[in-house]
Amino acid sequence: MFRDTSPLAERMRPSSLDDLIGQEHLVGENGVLRKAISSGRVPSIIFWGPPGTGKTTLANIIANQVKVPFQALSAISAGVKEVRDIINKVRSGGKTILFIDEIHRFNKAQQDALLGAVEKGIITLIGATTENPSFEVNSALLSRTQVYTLNHLTKDHLRCIVDLALSQDVEMKKYDVNLKETEALFNLSGGDARKLLNLLEQVVEGEENEKVTVTNKKVIDVAQRKTVLYDKKGDMHYDVISAFIKSIRGSDPNAAVYYLARMIEGGEDVKFIARRLVILASEDIGNANPTALVLATNAFQAVNLIGYPEARIILSQCVTYLASSPKSNASYEAIGKAQREVAKSGDLPIPMQIRNAPTKLMKDKGYGKDYQYAHAYEGNFVDMEFLPDELAGTTFYDPGKNPREDELRRYLRSKWKEKYGY
Secondary structure: OOOOOOOHHHHOOOOOHHHOOOOHHHHOOOOHHHHHHHHOOOOOEEEEOOOOOOHHHHHHHHHHHHOOOEEEEEOOOOOHHHHHHHHHHHHOOOOEEEEEEOHHHOOHHHHHHHHHHHHHOOEEEEEEEOOOHHHHOOHHHHOOOEEEEOOOOOHHHHHHHHHHHHHHOOOHHHOEEEEOOOHHHHHHHOOOHHHHHHHHHHHHHOOOOOEEEEOHHHHHHHHOOOOOOOOOOOOHHHHHHHHHHHHHHOOOHHHHHHHHHHHHHOOOOHHHHHHHHHHHHHHHHHHHOOHHHHHHHHHHHHHHHHOOOOHHHHHHHHHHHHHOOOOOOHHHHHHHHHHHHHHHHOOOOOOHHHOOOOOHHHHHOOOOOOOOOHHHOHHHOOOOOOOOHHHOOOOOOOOOOOHHHHHHHHHHHHHHOOOOOO
8 A cells, every 4th residue: 555655744745825834924814915816916036034934835825826937955965956946937928927945045146047037037036044144135126026024933833733623634534543642743853843843753653562651751862862841921032132141231141051061062153143133232231341342253153164063163152241340321321312312303304514515515504514523622522512403411320329330431431521411
């Protein structure tokens, strides 16, 4: 009797939007993607989300439902030549969907090769990426696509996927499966439906008889790794990164390096961790210790060069330093206040004395008149107004209470006296 030997995840891949589990914000009754597919007018798209959340599946469903030819490339193995070959074939054959998996791995030249065809509508591009497109896809290509974010699958979603597999898949129905414990199955999959189904298949088919009881120990044994079971109440990815950031902000290097280890052991992307450290160094430490941003930036560059497993050492150095550093969010608060003011008051007139005056006409109109060059005065400082008249004396930056910023406060107070309340 014929037996389908393709992986369970492939056998269970949904073929229509109604079969897809999760991503309700995109494919639910009022989902923007469902409406686009129904209209037959699907734009070029980049699906951004964690592994196993439906990016490739959605690309296939779109191609099936809008009934156009479908071509697929993997950015790992394809280059500019392969992209151009497909585009040249499509020119004479009508519109085609080109799906590029892991599009973040395309370099600038490879991404640029897509621009003309996407802009002219020769191809409808669907890219899939686990990386933030703002960082990994060039702005020209990004401006020609719609970015749709796919969310982690919840444990309810995962349970539904498992139940469907056990009840609908021909091979799985041969077994009498008792899901006694599911914590390890769900946590080891990390919200990845493909990993979940393939792990389930290994557990079930690894039994010597048709009666199978799924337990945490059995799942961990099959996965051939010992791992800590994560908090049952939350999504692993977001809960751990939240705990990680808050531990550093709270100056606890021990908790911070523990959560770092959780992410490393869970397979978290090294660039994601390093990028968060760069942001934190400015947002939560700032001018209390400007070296923090220097170290975090260098760590980001270093881990990109080194990669795992050695990148863990670099990350640990950076994490323990940031957690042990004085903290200040004063510069973060300053830009927030300034942006709220701009939103409220709009484009207020720039004081005439600090306007640029590159032409005679502008000089005649008073641009730059009475500007006082700070370096021409004692202490390289002159008391003049730089803010628009309506905002004169407004304090946006209030130095934090730490030794480094206390020094900045004393300097500013000595120059501005009582003007800004320092």
